Amino acid sequence: MKKVFVSICVAGVALAMFSCHSVEKALPLSSINGEWNIIEVNGSKVAPDESKNLPFIVFDTATGRVSGNSGCNRMMGSFDVNAKPGNIDLKGMASTRMMCPDMTTENNILNALGQVTAYKKAGKNKMYLCNASNRPVVILEKKVSDVRLSVLSGEWKIKEVNGEAVPFGMEKQPFIAFDVKKKTIHGNAGCNLMNGGFETNVDNAKSISFPGVATTMMACPDMELEGKILKALNEVKSFDVLSGGGIGLYDANDALVLVLEK
Template identity: 35%
Template structure:
């Protein structure tokens, strides 16, 4: 996914946040790259720290420049501009080029206030109302989907990697998709501009007609794929959601 991410402002509208009773959940939803931490500008790269907010499930996730982050958020307080990231969990990898992790972790732990700016950026402030971090909404280019993606979750059921693990692959330049249902091969077309914009436009998908003795994934996978109404892009992941916003399928880049 290198080089496939672009930073853009979340909107062009002026947001009178200070006078609003609550922040717009749909604008906070998604992933935000750190562009400045404690006064230090962050150069965009694969090591760029980011925070992600799942407002439907009250979930917080991210990357501090070395380790993945996870936690929960109080959505009611969050929408009022109040934050507390001090209890985030993380993986425990040691990274040789660890130039952002400590800086990011300290700034996130100090954050107590959240503000949306007129340019669509997100600012975190400490208890003294000093800016500790500025973030810009991460927007995905269609090329972010290129390659193969393993299914890691079907309707809440975690899928362990194995020979019969379903996957989907995309050839963005050719508007083609292919994959494996857990039993049969599949091929089809897709509109990738619509997919990264949140609309699961996969066109017609065809499959081979093999009969498999242990069909533990195929039916569930195809039913979930056909029921998808929304797409949520993530860092090395994407999810297909139903019309209510519940996760049907989650994929991880191979």
Template identity: 40%
Template sequence: MKNILYLILPVVLVLLASCEGKKVDAKTLNGKWEIISVNGEKIKSVENQPYIEFDMSTKKVHGSGGCNIFNSTVTLSDTEASSIKIAPAAATMMACPEMDMESKIFKVLTEVTAVKSTDKPDEVALVNQAGEIVLLLSHSK
């Protein structure tokens, strides 16, 4: 019985790992991305769609939480291509009706540690240290 478990366990672990998104080179984030969910919570249709735009040549990032704009920098790893860290952002401080979602976006930006692919070719997931998706992004057209 133990022998069967030793044979099955590696197969199960491989299958579980394959269900997760594959790591993506963080440099491919270059460009504008719409933020479509935060910690699994979908962005409801809003007047100003939250977005994030990466400029990997200067290692800068800016965007909008739906009301206020933000600016920050990114740090990439020399050894792990999917690794990315976003520094705490400087943001404008206008008061708007939908501040709750914007606050969540600004909070999770500093939790990002890596980028992974999703099932859809025009989407990527920004994940935290535990591998949980904190931001789901769709390439802006």
């Protein structure tokens, strides 16, 4: 009887350790803001890819936007910023549709995120995402970004806008130049000069936006491309380094709107 009693106690302790039940006060939504590596799904550790990168998820608690990478594809969605502290619903996450050699990790992550109803602190720099049964289905670890704002420094050609290639050899080739220290930009949108500043978010190393970019007012025979570039620039919310070495600028839905090339 004594052995059975001990066994039950140990099992109970283990269950408590991995439960999302807590007598502590629920964490405010701001506690999940920023970028997190996905390190475990349904009790299984997540292995890095060939570039030693882990799948990750980014929460913007100001706008209710969520984005990230599930191992192959980029993912995006939204959540209710007015939910009760400790609660979060990640149903309806969408993703891009590239096919990769092994989709197992990606499918496991997306399925687990679809079950998430709550979050809870899991030690220093870690967070549980829990299902309706208060079981952790995803474990996150705060990400130390390996992409620094300084990567943007200098002048870049605007290569693509919303998937459309920008013609090479134009009289006024569209470009954008970043002064990272001053947080300013200047460039050419295809006809007119543009100048302004950019803003970032300390909780997300890849965040960037361009409020209030001003341009000169010259009229050119074809203003269509310029209009597309300025519209796309106004929609930018984040950046990342592309596999080919360029820079991608993404909108709030994590759609690639501009491609820059040195």
